[in-house]
Each structure stands twice: as structure tokens, then as C-alpha cells.
Amino acid sequence: MKKKVIITGTGLGGLSSGLLLQSKGFDVHFIEKNNLPGGRLNRLEKDGFIFDTGPSFFSMSYVFTDFMKLCGVEMPFRFIELDPLYSVHFAGGRSYRLHKDISKLAESFKDIEPDFEAKMERYLKKSGHVPYCGGDG
Numbered sequence: 001m002k003k004k005v006i007i008t009g010t011g012l013g014g015l016s017s018g019l020l021l022q023s024k025g026f027d028v029h030f031i032e033k034n035n036l037p038g039g040r041l042n043r044l045e046k047d048g049f050i051f052d053t054g055p056s057f058f059s060m061s062y063v064f065t066d067f068m069k070l071c072g073v074e075m076p077f078r079f080i081e082l083d084p085l086y087s088v089h090f091a092g093g094r095s096y097r098l099h100k101d102i103s104k105l106a107e108s109f110k111d112i113e114p115d116f117e118a119k120m121e122r123y124l125k126k127s128g129h130v131p132y133c134g135g136d137g
């Protein structure tokens with residue numbers, strides 16, 4: 001008989017734990033206090049506007065791709081790379097576009113962070129290799 005596991009909370013943490021445990025043969029059950037799964041990964045709709053209550057995009061897509069492989073699940077969707085990743089708009093009209101490409105990012109921040117590209121390259125070099133470095137992210 002399968003061992004039964006009860007997970008409290010159906011945010012990304014609970015759901016991914018559940019998926020992994022189920023792929024290892026456990027009988028997984030969830031308890032959720034809200035009327036929807038997803039936790040912070042949800043949305044609110046008001047007066048025709050839609051607000052993300054949490055994440056809007058994957059910043060480390062390879063973690064998800066590797067996790068799906070680990071659980072033996074076929075990728076349920078295809079990633080689309082965004083450029084810019086997102087834009088930030090401040091009162092008064094200032095806007096910044098966030099890019100993955102460092103040269104483009106430097107261009108976006110040129111008025112407030114001179115020599116951005118060289119500083120960023122230095123920072124990345126100093127940080128060295130990240131411990132997790134799989135996939136396509």
C-alpha cells in the first residue's frame with residue numbers, strides 16, 4: 001500500500017513537494033485554507049484590471065525544466081524569453097526597462113549608474129560560478 005502524505009498549503013512549495021512525492025510513489029493529499037490553489041502565485045481581478053498577486057515570470061527557468069525531468073513529467077508549456085524582462089514606472093515619468101543583456105541594461109541605467117556594464121562584469125566575476133547551473137535558463 002502507498003504511504004500517505006498530507007501537505008499543508010498549495011503554494012509553489014507545497015505543490016512541487018507533492019509532485020515530487022507523488023512521482024516517488026506516495027499517496028499525496030493537500031490541505032489548503034484558501035478556496036484556490038497556488039498561494040502567492042495567483043491573481044486578482046477588479047474593474048477590468050488584472051493584478052498578479054505574486055510571480056509574473058520565471059527568472060530561473062532551468063530549475064523548473066530540471067524539476068519536471070526529475071518528476072518524470074513532460075513539460076506542460078513552452079518558455080518564451082521576454083525582452084525586456086519587465087519595466088518599472090515611477091511617478092513623475094521615470095521608467096526603467098530591465099533586460100537580461102548587460103549592455104542593454106547599462107543603456108537603461110546610464111543616467112543613474114555610470115559605468116554600469118564594467119561594474120556588473122566585475123560583480124559577476126567576483127560572484128564566480130553559481131552552485132546550481134543546469135538547463136537552459
Ligand SMILES: Cc1cc2nc3c(=O)[nH]c(=O)nc-3n(C[C@H](O)[C@H](O)[C@H](O)COP(=O)(O)OP(=O)(O)OC[C@H]3O[C@@H](n4cnc5c(N)ncnc54)[C@H](O)[C@@H]3O)c2cc1C
Pocket residue numbers: 008009010011012013014031032033034037038039040041053054055056057058059
Ligand atoms: C509581489 C511578488 C512578486 C513575486 N514575483 C516573483 C517572480 O516574478 N518570479 C518568482 O520566481 N517568484 C516571485 N515571487 C516569489 C514567489 O511568489 C514565492 O516564492 C512563492 O510563490 C512562494 O511559494 P510558497 O509555496 O513558499 O508560499 P505561498 O505561495 O505563500 O503558499 C503557502 C500556501 O499555504 C497556505 N496555508 C498557509 N497556512 C495554512 C494553513 N494553516 N492551513 C492550510 N493552508 C495554509 C496558503 O493559503 C498558501 O496557499 C514573488 C512574490 C511576491 C509576493
